Amino acid sequence: MDIARVEVYLDNQDKPYAVLEQAPFTLELDPTGMEEGTHYLIAVTHYRDGSVDHHEYVFEVARRGPVYAGHIARAPIMAPIEVRMVDSVELEAPTKPDLLRYAVFPVLLFLLFAGVTTWLAFYGENALPGGALAAGGQVASTNPPGTPTPLSGNGEAIYQQLCASCHQPDGRGQPPTFPALAQNPKLADAEYVIKTVLNGKPGTAMPPFGRRLDDAGVAAVVNHIRNAWGNRFGTVTPEEVAQLR
Ligand code: HEC
Incomplete structure (x- = not known):
């Protein structure tokens, strides 16, 4: 083309x-x-x-x-x-x-x-x-052309847009390459989850999202993954995210 x-x-x-x-x-x-x-x-x-x-x-x-x-x-x-x-x-x-x-x-x-x-x-x-x-x-993308502005808002929508490709829409991941988030006990640690989303995991395929998500966006997606698919790990606030940036 x-x-x-x-x-x-x-x-x-x-x-x-x-x-x-x-x-x-x-x-x-x-x-x-x-x-x-x-x-x-x-x-x-x-x-x-x-x-x-x-x-x-x-x-x-x-x-x-x-x-x-x-x-x-x-x-x-x-x-x-x-x-x-x-x-x-x-x-x-x-x-x-x-x-x-x-x-x-x-x-x-x-x-x-x-x-x-x-x-x-x-x-x-x-x-x-x-x-x-x-x-x-070539791969056709459904995303509109344009720039990555920080996303905010709906945690489930952010998850489906940014995370589901690796961790799967139902959170089951594709072990061993992409870990499951559903029923993953590590998600109990809110600080660990926030930092993982902000900074990614250098040296692995887990990308950093700190620049693509604002504090509310990080909190929303963290709250989604910690409370979907049978997870019950409580919620975090945008203020907590801001402190860990
Ligand atoms: C390109 C693939 C990819 C995308 C997209 C991705 N991840 Fe990951 N994620 C990974 C990989 C690979 C790991 C495991 C890293 C490692 O080896 O520690 C991981 C690890 C994690 C962990 C830690 C899990 C654990 O057991 O330690 C969390 C939480 C997480 N991802 C959340 C997210 C969220 C939320 C998003 C979207 C905002 C996202 N990921 C997008 C690939 C991805």
């Missing part, structure tokens, strides 16, 4: 970080000035036939001396764009001060089995009715 343009959004910013209009669709992501920690970017691909799909990358930024470096922690397969992290560490190289201001190195995008499973769970479920892959291997 012909791509008209790819808008790339960083974290929950409203304005695109970049708009790619010409092949090859390669994004050079410069971590300089970004906060340390986990970030994500969403590539919103607009096809010429009017369809749109989303692919989410997760990347980590860390300080190395005065400069920042980053690496892609999770890249979706079949995404139409390649993302490279700009490595600004070369700035420090004392022997070659006149070297390029930034050295660019290609990031190898590892497609582990877990990555594939995650991707299928993520996009397979979110695809059009039937979960079928659209022609050309």
